[in-house]
Amino acid sequence: xxxxxxxxxxxxxxxxxxxxxxxxxxxxxxxxxxxxxxxxxxxxxxxxxxxxxxxxxxxxxxxxxxxxxxxxxxxxxxxxxxxxxxxxxxxxxxxxxxxxxxxxxxxxxxxxxxxxxxxxxxxxxxxxxxxxxxxxxxxxxxxxxxxxxxxxxxxxxxxxxxxxxxxxxxxxxxxxxxxxxxxxxxxxxxxxxxxxxxxxxxxxxx
Amino acid sequence: xxxxxxxxxxxxxxxxxxxxxxxxxxxxxxxxxxxxxxxxxxxxxxxxxxxxxxxxxxxxxxxxxxxxxxxxxxxxxxxxxxxxxxxxxxxxxxxxxxxxxxxxxxxxxxxxxxxxxxxxxxxxxxxxxxxxxxxxxxxxxxxxxxxxxxxxxxxxxxxxxxxxxxxxxxxxxxxxxxxxxxxxxxxxxxxxxxxxxxxxxxxxxx
Amino acid sequence: xxxxxxxxxxxxxxxxxxxxxxxxxxxxxxxxxxxxxxxxxxxxxxxxxxxxxxxxxxxxxxxxxxxxxxxxxxxxxxxxxxxxxxxxxxxxxxxxxxxxxxxxxxxxxxxxxxxxxxxxxxxxxxxxxxxxxxxxxxxxxxxxxxxxxxxxxxxxxxxxxxxxxxxxxxxxxxxxxxxxxxxxxxxxxxxxxxxxxxxxxxxxxx
Amino acid sequence: xxxxxxxxxxxxxxxxxxxxxxxxxxxxxxxxxxxxxxxxxxxxxxxxxxxxxxxxxxxxxxxxxxxxxxxxxxxxxxxxxxxxxxxxxxxxxxxxxxxxxxxxxxxxxxxxxxxxxxxxxxxxxxxxxxxxxxxxxxxxxxxxxxxxxxxxxxxxxxxxxxxxxxxxxxxxxxxxxxxxxxxxxxxxxxxxxxxxxxxxxxxxxx
DNA sequence: CATGAATGAGTATTCATTCAT
DNA sequence: CATGAATGAATACTCATTCAT
Numbered sequence: 133x134x135x136x137x138x139x140x141x142x143x144x145x146x147x148x149x150x151x152x153x154x155x156x157x158x159x160x161x162x163x164x165x166x167x168x169x170x171x172x173x174x175x176x177x178x179x180x181x182x183x184x185x186x187x188x189x190x191x192x193x194x195x196x197x198x199x200x201x202x203x204x205x206x207x208x209x210x211x212x213x214x215x216x217x218x219x220x221x222x223x224x225x226x227x228x229x230x231x232x233x234x235x236x237x238x239x240x241x242x243x244x245x246x247x248x249x250x251x252x253x254x255x256x257x258x259x260x261x262x263x264x265x266x267x268x269x270x271x272x273x274x275x276x277x278x279x280x281x282x283x284x285x286x287x288x289x290x291x292x293x294x295x296x297x298x299x300x301x302x303x304x305x306x307x308x309x310x311x312x313x314x315x316x317x318x319x320x321x322x323x324x325x326x327x328x329x330x331x332x333x334x335x336x337x338x
Numbered sequence: 339x340x341x342x343x344x345x346x347x348x349x350x351x352x353x354x355x356x357x358x359x360x361x362x363x364x365x366x367x368x369x370x371x372x373x374x375x376x377x378x379x380x381x382x383x384x385x386x387x388x389x390x391x392x393x394x395x396x397x398x399x400x401x402x403x404x405x406x407x408x409x410x411x412x413x414x415x416x417x418x419x420x421x422x423x424x425x426x427x428x429x430x431x432x433x434x435x436x437x438x439x440x441x442x443x444x445x446x447x448x449x450x451x452x453x454x455x456x457x458x459x460x461x462x463x464x465x466x467x468x469x470x471x472x473x474x475x476x477x478x479x480x481x482x483x484x485x486x487x488x489x490x491x492x493x494x495x496x497x498x499x500x501x502x503x504x505x506x507x508x509x510x511x512x513x514x515x516x517x518x519x520x521x522x523x524x525x526x527x528x529x530x531x532x533x534x535x536x537x538x539x540x541x542x543x544x
Numbered sequence: 545x546x547x548x549x550x551x552x553x554x555x556x557x558x559x560x561x562x563x564x565x566x567x568x569x570x571x572x573x574x575x576x577x578x579x580x581x582x583x584x585x586x587x588x589x590x591x592x593x594x595x596x597x598x599x600x601x602x603x604x605x606x607x608x609x610x611x612x613x614x615x616x617x618x619x620x621x622x623x624x625x626x627x628x629x630x631x632x633x634x635x636x637x638x639x640x641x642x643x644x645x646x647x648x649x650x651x652x653x654x655x656x657x658x659x660x661x662x663x664x665x666x667x668x669x670x671x672x673x674x675x676x677x678x679x680x681x682x683x684x685x686x687x688x689x690x691x692x693x694x695x696x697x698x699x700x701x702x703x704x705x706x707x708x709x710x711x712x713x714x715x716x717x718x719x720x721x722x723x724x725x726x727x728x729x730x731x732x733x734x735x736x737x738x739x740x741x742x743x744x745x746x747x748x749x750x
Numbered sequence: 751x752x753x754x755x756x757x758x759x760x761x762x763x764x765x766x767x768x769x770x771x772x773x774x775x776x777x778x779x780x781x782x783x784x785x786x787x788x789x790x791x792x793x794x795x796x797x798x799x800x801x802x803x804x805x806x807x808x809x810x811x812x813x814x815x816x817x818x819x820x821x822x823x824x825x826x827x828x829x830x831x832x833x834x835x836x837x838x839x840x841x842x843x844x845x846x847x848x849x850x851x852x853x854x855x856x857x858x859x860x861x862x863x864x865x866x867x868x869x870x871x872x873x874x875x876x877x878x879x880x881x882x883x884x885x886x887x888x889x890x891x892x893x894x895x896x897x898x899x900x901x902x903x904x905x906x907x908x909x910x911x912x913x914x915x916x917x918x919x920x921x922x923x924x925x926x927x928x929x930x931x932x933x934x935x936x937x938x939x940x941x942x943x944x945x946x947x948x949x950x951x952x953x954x955x956x
Numbered sequence: 957c958a959t960g961a962a963t964g965a966g967t968a969t970t971c972a973t974t975c976a977t
Numbered sequence: 978c979a980t981g982a983a984t985g986a987a988t989a990c991t992c993a994t995t996c997a998t
Contacts, residue, residue, distance in 0.1 A: 137978065161457065163369050167972060177980045179975080188972065220542075242457075249455040251367065251448060275541075285543050289532045293541060295517065296533070299509040300502055307501050326495050327502070334540035335481075335490050335499060336426075343961065373989060383963045388990065390961095549982065573869065575781050579968065589984045594969065596982095632954075654869060661867040663779065663860075687953075696953050701944050704925075705953060708945070711921040712914055719913050738907050739914070746952035747911060748838075749903050755957065785993060795959045797996085806993065 134194050138184035149174045149184070153195055158239035161246055162192055162255065193259045196247060199240035206233045219278030220328055223297070227304060227324045234305025241305050248302060268294045271301070297331070340400050344390035355380045355390070359401055364445035367452055368398050368461065399465050402453060405446035412439045425484030426534055429503070433510055433530045440511030447511050454508060474500050477507070503537070546606050550596035561586045561596070565607055570651035573658055574604050574667065605671050608659060611652035618645045631690030632740055635709070639716060639736045646717025653717050660714060680706050683713070709743070752812050756802035767792045767802070771813055776857035779864055780810055780873065811877045814865060817858035824851045837896030838946055841915070845922060845942045852923030859923050866920060886912045889919070915949070 138146065152174045156165045167188055171181050185191045206229040214222065234241040250256070272294040278284035304327075308320070344352065358380045362371045373394055377387050391397045412435040420428065440447040454473075456462070478500040484490035510533075514526070550558065564586045568577045579600055583593050597603045618641040626634065646653040662668070684706040690696035720732070756764065770792045774783045785806055789799050803809045824847040832840065852859040868874070890912040896902035922945075926938070 140978085163367075166970090168970090178973085178982090179980055180978075182973070183978065246457055251452050282543055284541050288536060288541055289529060291517070292513075292529060292533065293536060295509070295513050296506055296536065300505055303501070303505045307498075311497070311501070323495065323498060327498065330494060330499060330502065330540065332540045332542045334536065334538045335494050336538045337488055337491050346961080372987085374987080384965095384990080385963055385992080386961075394989065552982080573781075578966085580966080590969085590986095591971080591984050592982075600968065658869050663864055694955055697955050700948060700953055701941065704941060704945065705948060707921070707925050708918055708948070712917055715913075715917045719910075723909070723913070735907060735910060738905075739910065742906060742911060742914065742952065744952045744954045746948065746950040747902050747906055748950045749900055758957085784991090786991090796961090796994085797959055798957075800994070801957065 134185050134190065135183065141184070145176075149176065150195070150198065153191055154198075154239050154243065157192065157195055158242045162188075162250070162252075165192075167191075189255075189258060195240075195243060196259055199237070199244050202237060202240060203230075203233045203244070206230070218281065219274055219283045220332055222274055223331065224324060224328055226301060227327065228321070230301060230305050231308050231320060231324070234309055238309055241309070245302065245306050267302070268298050271297050340391050340396065341389065347390070351382075355382065356401070356404065359397055360404075360445050360449065363398065363401055364448045368394075368456070368458075371398075373397075395461075395464060401446075401449060402465055405443070405450045408443060408446060409435075409439045409450070412436070424487065425480055425489045426538055428480060429537065430530060430534055432507060433533065434527070436507060436511050437514050437526060437530070440515055444515055447515070451508065451512055473507070474504050477503050546597050546602065547595065553596070557588075561588065562607070562610070565603055566610075566651050566655065569604065569607055570654045574662070574664075577604075579603075601667075601670060607652075607655060608671055611649070611656045614649060614652060615641075615645045615656070618642070630693065631686055631695045632744055634686060635743065636736060636740055638713060639739065640733070642713060642717050643720050643732060643736070646721050650721050653721065657714065657718055679714070680710050683709050752803050752808065753801065759802070763794075767794065768813070768816065771809055772816075772857050772861065775810065775813055776860045780806075780868070780870075783810075785809075807873070807876060813858075813861060814877055817855070817862050820855060820858060821848075821851045821862070824848070836899065837892055837901045838950055840892060841949065842942060842946055844919060845945065846939070848919060848923050849926050849938060849942070852927055856927060859927070863920065863924055885919070886916050889915050 138149075141149075149170075152170055153165075156170050156173075160166070165188070167181060168178070170191075171178050181191075185194070207226070210222070210225050210229070217225070247256075247259070268291075272290055275284060275288070275290050275294055275297075279286045279288075279290075344355075347355075355376075359371075359376055362376050362379075366372070371394070373387060374384070376397075377384050391400070413432070416428070416431050416435070423431070453462070453465070474497075478496055481490060481494070481496050481500055481503075485492050485494075485496075550561075553561075561582075565577075565582055568582050568585075572578070577600070579593060580590070582603075583590050597606070619638070622634070622637050622641070629637070659668070659671070680703075684702055687696060687700070687702050687706055687709075691698050691700075691702075756767075759767075767788075770788055771783075774788050774791075778784070783806070785799060786796070788809075789796050803812070825844070828840070828843050828847070835843070865874075865877070886909075890908055893902060893906070893908050893912055893915075897904050897906075897908075
């Protein structure tokens with residue numbers, strides 16, 4: 133976590149540092165991001181940086197947290213309506229939330245994707261803390277609930293299915309950014325529905 | 339490509355260098371891999387390294403190639419029987435081949451996965467040559483063929499479905515390495531078949 | 545140009561670095577000068593060096609500039625009296641200025657001479673900027689003026705004569721350093737006047 | 751001197767090595783010339799090179815010697831007619847010989863010029879041997895003879911005048927290569943005569 | 957006489973971090 | 978809280994030369 137000194141900063145300055153850091157990590161990734169470049173662009177002294185953050189990792193952790201926090205907001209409304217929705221409606225919301233977040237925060241999205249895909253387990257542990265929040269587990273929960281409520285085939289392997297869906301959920305934003313470009317929301321919805329059809333009924337000839 | 343000097347080396351030495359390089363790239367990734375560390379571990383002089391390889395990228399390219407070559411061997415038999423198989427049988431072989439490769443070559447598998455997931459497009463272009471072979475396209479081809487042969491629902495969005503399956507194909511080795519540990523082959527087959535069931539018929543309650 | 549950090553340094557330190565760099569370039573020339581040797585002698589950290597200068601070329605450029613600046617000072621007074629002097633009086637001043645500079649700044653003089661004689665046109669362009677100031681042209685101008693004022697034989701080939709005189713002007717400092725050793729100024733003047741006699745009337749038997 | 755092994759080589763090979771070395775030194779100068787590049791272009795083994803030559807310097811020495819030898823041939827005829835010529839006729843022959851050599855052997859000429867201008871005294875001593883044959887001395891001799899024979903003003907400072915003329919003799923080839931381009935011999939003669947006029951009668955208004 | 961692999965000290969440059977003011 | 982100079986280990990890479998065969 134950043135030190136108190138950082139949060140005591142004038143908002144304008146704090147935001148400037150944050151935005152520039154996001155830019156840096158989005159473009160260069162964690163390893164190749166350069167503190168020197170950041171402080172130069174942000175027009176703060178090198179020493180000041182280390183008064184705000186423990187070190188490079190501390191800044192990165194913060195940026196990732198900000199992204200996660202923002203992303204969560206795209207799902208907040210879910211929690212409320214959750215009870216009334218079945219599994220596929222929920223997945224629909226999750227897909228849409230993920231895409232929306234990626235569309236509106238492409239840099240944070242990129243940082244998050246890159247980070248999740250990285251194999252630097254050491255870094256992951258340090259950034260996410262001990263409790264690497266297996267996003268798996270959330271979807272696993274949904275699947276179990278879906279089975280209980282009779283939406284989902286009880287014959288599936290839950291863990292594996294959760295992995296399939298998680299993997300895919302995570303790659304979805306990237307796919308929309310890279311391949312689909314910015315389509316209007318109607319088109320996005322249509323594509324999401326086609327995806328869900330597949331998840332639901334598979335791809336075999338009906 | 340490594341220089342001839344490398345291939346003229348005694349096999350023992352050549353393998354030592356290769357193995358140590360694979361270790362290095364698997365642990366640190368391309369950017370953070372250190373030539374100094376490699377030559378030290380391999381007990382060769384720095385200058386010697388540069389008699390064998392143009393530069394770091396040349397070594398990496400070689401390691402990736404070795405991995406690709408090895409992986410291909412897991413699919414060679416496919417090409418033959420390809421005509422008689424339907425889409426789902428083919429996917430089954432692809433999954434199994436991928437898993438087998440990952441099980442038997444975890445480090446090379448890691449290197450390949452990391453590399454494919456990396457966002458350093460420049461590096462990709464240089465390592466893979468101009469024609470970055472979108473693995474998407476292969477599966478796209480299979481899907482189109484599957485539709486033509488009546489195995490697959492013509493209503494699907496081919497591009498998107500190809501992306502779903504590619505994403506998953508690529509994460510599958512990783513999944514087995516990380517989650518499933520080394521199970522016996524029977525169990526693996528069973529799991530693969532469950533996956534295919536899902537791809538084929540979806541997860542909804544039948 | 546060195547960075548501000550360099551000019552903010554304590555004068556003692558700044559001079560130490562400058563002197564040691566001058567030594568290094570004078571002895572080894574640009575190509576063979578070693579940053580490592582410089583920082584070691586100057587007892588500064590390697591990283592510090594790169595806080596002061598962009599790179600090796602930046603340091604060299606600075607050293608050359610310092611030399612040029614110093615040399616110019618030996619000619620400043622010329623500009624004023626220029627109007628009243630004829631060509632031979634001007635050349636006299638130029639010779640004397642060059643010799644004086646070389647006598648009092650032998651290392652800078654060496655560096656400048658070496659640099660001007662070097663065949664690395666790329667380096668020259670980068671150090672001197674696009675406008676490689678052909679010293680030829682200055683003397684060409686003086687010759688033309690001399691002809692107009694009736695001091696100089698209009699039958700000479702101006703370009704070639706300018707080249708003769710320039711070449712000689714440049715080698716003059718070197719000559720005095722190497723061959724004549726440090727004589728008193730009276731003797732130097734006498735020699736300079738003999739030179740001018742030759743330039744003026746040639747060496748044939750009168 | 752190259753080792754005997756070099757002179758035992760088939761003429762074709764020996765010449766190939768020589769020509770390629772001349773190219774290399776002409777383009778890169780002594781310091782930046784690369785043995786690796788030479789052996790590669792000449793298609794000989796690295797080890798073979800060191801069977802022919804002691805080291806890089808040994809090769810350079812040889813190349814310089816070859817150039818000097820060739821240059822000397824442009825002056826051989828001089829020695830015969832020397833007795834009948836006066837100083838200015840001799841200088842004329844020397845200028846013309848120098849230009850001719852530079853025109854017909856531009857690479858060797860470049861190597862020689864660069865070498866003579868270099869300030870690496872250590873190298874000079876090693877290449878030329880202890881008795882650095884001051885070309886000064888040759889012209890000094892001519893001047894003294896000229897004075898004795900009544901061609902030249904006895905009032906001149908012989909040493910200094912020799913330096914002036916030497917400096918100029920050496921820069922003359924360069925001047926013709928760089929500025930005058932390949933003119934026909936008539937024009938060259940005319941320019942040489944103008945030069946000599948200046949040396950003889952100076953540049954003052956007659 | 958030919959070969960070419962082995963060597964290792966050397967190069968310029970980068971970068972996160974510390975520390976004194 | 979701000980500053981920016983100081984640090985030094987680390988990086989990829991080069992090159993003339995040696996040596997065993």
